[in-house]
Amino acid sequence: MLTQSEQTKPLSTLLVEDDLHFRAGVRNLLDFYQIQNQTISVVGEANRPAMALSLAEQHTPDLMLIDMELSEGNGLTLLQQLQDSHVSSKTLVLSGHQEDSWIYKAMQAGADGYVFKSQVAEQLLDAINTIMQDRVYLPPEVATGFFRKFQKTQTALPNQMGEPCELSPREHDVLCCLVQGASNDEIAKQLYISVATVKAHITNIFLKLQVTSRTQAIVAAIKMNLV
Amino acid sequence: MLTQSEQTKPLSTLLVEDDLHFRAGVRNLLDFYQIQNQTISVVGEANRPAMALSLAEQHTPDLMLIDMELSEGNGLTLLQQLQDSHVSSKTLVLSGHQEDSWIYKAMQAGADGYVFKSQVAEQLLDAINTIMQDRVYLPPEVATGFFRKFQKTQTALPNQMGEPCELSPREHDVLCCLVQGASNDEIAKQLYISVATVKAHITNIFLKLQVTSRTQAIVAAIKMNLV
DNA sequence: TTCATCCCATGACATTTGTCATGACTTAAC
DNA sequence: GTTAAGTCATGACAAATGTCATGGGATGAA
Numbered sequence: 001m002l003t004q005s006e007q008t009k010p011l012s013t014l015l016v017e018d019d020l021h022f023r024a025g026v027r028n029l030l031d032f033y034q035i036q037n038q039t040i041s042v043v044g045e046a047n048r049p050a051m052a053l054s055l056a057e058q059h060t061p062d063l064m065l066i067d068m069e070l071s072e073g074n075g076l077t078l079l080q081q082l083q084d085s086h087v088s089s090k091t092l093v094l095s096g097h098q099e100d101s102w103i104y105k106a107m108q109a110g111a112d113g114y115v116f117k118s119q120v121a122e123q124l125l126d127a128i129n130t131i132m133q134d135r136v137y138l139p140p141e142v143a144t145g146f147f148r149k150f151q152k153t154q155t156a157l158p159n160q161m162g163e164p165c166e167l168s169p170r171e172h173d174v175l176c177c178l179v180q181g182a183s184n185d186e187i188a189k190q191l192y193i194s195v196a197t198v199k200a201h202i203t204n205i206f207l208k209l210q211v212t213s214r215t216q217a218i219v220a221a222i223k224m225n226l227v
Numbered sequence: 228m229l230t231q232s233e234q235t236k237p238l239s240t241l242l243v244e245d246d247l248h249f250r251a252g253v254r255n256l257l258d259f260y261q262i263q264n265q266t267i268s269v270v271g272e273a274n275r276p277a278m279a280l281s282l283a284e285q286h287t288p289d290l291m292l293i294d295m296e297l298s299e300g301n302g303l304t305l306l307q308q309l310q311d312s313h314v315s316s317k318t319l320v321l322s323g324h325q326e327d328s329w330i331y332k333a334m335q336a337g338a339d340g341y342v343f344k345s346q347v348a349e350q351l352l353d354a355i356n357t358i359m360q361d362r363v364y365l366p367p368e369v370a371t372g373f374f375r376k377f378q379k380t381q382t383a384l385p386n387q388m389g390e391p392c393e394l395s396p397r398e399h400d401v402l403c404c405l406v407q408g409a410s411n412d413e414i415a416k417q418l419y420i421s422v423a424t425v426k427a428h429i430t431n432i433f434l435k436l437q438v439t440s441r442t443q444a445i446v447a448a449i450k451m452n453l454v
Numbered sequence: 455t456t457c458a459t460c461c462c463a464t465g466a467c468a469t470t471t472g473t474c475a476t477g478a479c480t481t482a483a484c
Numbered sequence: 485g486t487t488a489a490g491t492c493a494t495g496a497c498a499a500a501t502g503t504c505a506t507g508g509g510a511t512g513a514a
Contacts, residue, residue: 101452104452107374107377107378108377108378110378130367134371135367135368135370135371136370136371136374138374140357140362143362143363143370144361144362144363146373146374146377147334147363147365147373148363150334150335150373151334151335151337168460168461170461170462171461178442179446180446181438181440181443181446181447182442183440183442183500183501184500184501185500193462193464194463194465195464195500195501196463196464196465197462197463197464199464199501199502199503200462200463200464200503201462201463202501202502203502203503203504206502211408212502213408213410213470213501213502214442214501214502215408215409215410215441215442215445217408218408218442218445218446219406219407219408219445220408222449225328225331395491395492396491397491397492398491410470410471411470411471411472412470420492420494421493421494421495422470422471422494423493423494423496424492424493424494426471426472426473426494427473427492427493427494428492428493429471429472430472430473430474431491433472440471440472440500441471
């Protein structure tokens with residue numbers, strides 16, 4: 001069962017998990033999996049972030065399975081360190097936390113996928129498959145929640161569905177600075193124009209976006225995807 | 228093949244598509260599909276938004292397949308009218324447009340799913356299945372794009388990953404007004420306090436969010452999901 | 455050419471926003 | 485009871501933001 005068809009070299013994975021029991025369970029699952037005619041080999045196991053990092057740099061595995069609830073520093077910091085390092089392994093988070101906030105944090109920290117520990121048996125193969133195709137994996141209900149949230153927040157359609165708020169190139173430049181939270185002074189320096197000019201552009205932006213303050217302009221710009 | 232096991236009543240669908248050729252093709256596909264032991268029946272076909280709307284109100288179908296490129300008014304307006312009406316049919320958009328902006332617009336307008344016409348044969352069944360389970364369907368590569376975008380925009384982690392920016396209740400109230408684009412004066416009126424107090428709260432918010440202006444506070448609040 | 459229009463740029467002035475110092479009130483600790 | 489810490493509230497003053505009027509170029513139509 002293990003070495004069924006090894007014409008292609010196996011997918012190398014690194015397991016980061018401090019619960020020995022769970023780790024063994026995952027390793028067991030991996031033994032039975034096959035990703036597009038490719039078997040999976042566990043090239044290393046770590047129980048601490050530091051150890052995981054050094055093993056990752058040493059083996060540069062194709063994939064890392066990362067537990068979120070490590071005893072010493074959680075998986076988030078590890079994910080960020082991996083981002084900063086030159087290691088380009090794919091990362092799949094295994095977590096007991098089902099709250100959105102945890103998932104958001106993991107994704108922000110650069111994870112390629114997230115699977116609840118309670119659903120590892122059902123979803124792990126699918127997740128690995130998805131991730132190794134350069135895609136992002138989330139449990140279906142979580143993904144749906146993501147999109148629903150998007151639907152709720154992005155309510156306003158530009159000008160009752162008309163033209164997409166034709167801003168002049170310069171105005172667009174200014175708007176981009178604006179939504180970064182820049183002050184008139186900073187915008188002026190960045191665009192090499194005087195503060196007075198910045199203000200004039202901003203006033204014009206207000207007109208076109210039908211708002212009356214820079215704060216309203218920012219929320220409008222975000223809602224209308226003008227940035 | 229059509230009526231294989233009709234113990235449950237078929238899934239009623241309404242087809243909104245002005246290209247006769249394509250419509251026939253889709254109908255043909257649907258005849259062969261089966262969603263969880265449920266066959267699919269097309270209870271109506273429309274080629275104009277107005278017609279679609281009246282048919283929808285008449286039949287209240289379980290699912291509507293909506294073409295984006297209708298000759299008279301596009302599918303977006305139809306989607307919004309459906310939202311406003313009491314019709315609670317699920318909606319799946321079939322579109323030739325593969326640009327993100329179109330997909331975003333469709334989702335904002337309340338679509339439950341989006342499939343490229345070029346991929347209907349491969350994805351339609353999967354999409355319908357997903358949608359009828361109260362989930363959202365997007366082509367895998369599009370969904371991934373969504374998440375990657377999220378990863379890029381939501382970069383700032385609250386306080387270098389510490390506590391989630393403990394705002395006092397009152398400060399939270401003020402922040403909520405702030406991200407709506409309200410002025411100090413408006414916030415004061417809304418919360419029944421003086422402008423001076425609003426300013427004080429805002430200053431404290433700046434401290435806790437580590438920003439120096441209301442515009443920065445807004446972008447920070449949005450990035451950190453504080454609203 | 456002349457005229458109209460649009461974008462970009464600027465300064466003077468009014469308004470809003472942000473800082474700082476201050477005080478009342480509540481809660482928990484000593 | 486006193487002290488300390490935290491929230492909410494306010495006014496005076498400094499700094500920024502926003503409005504208005506104005507002018508120089510570039511483009512296109514009459």
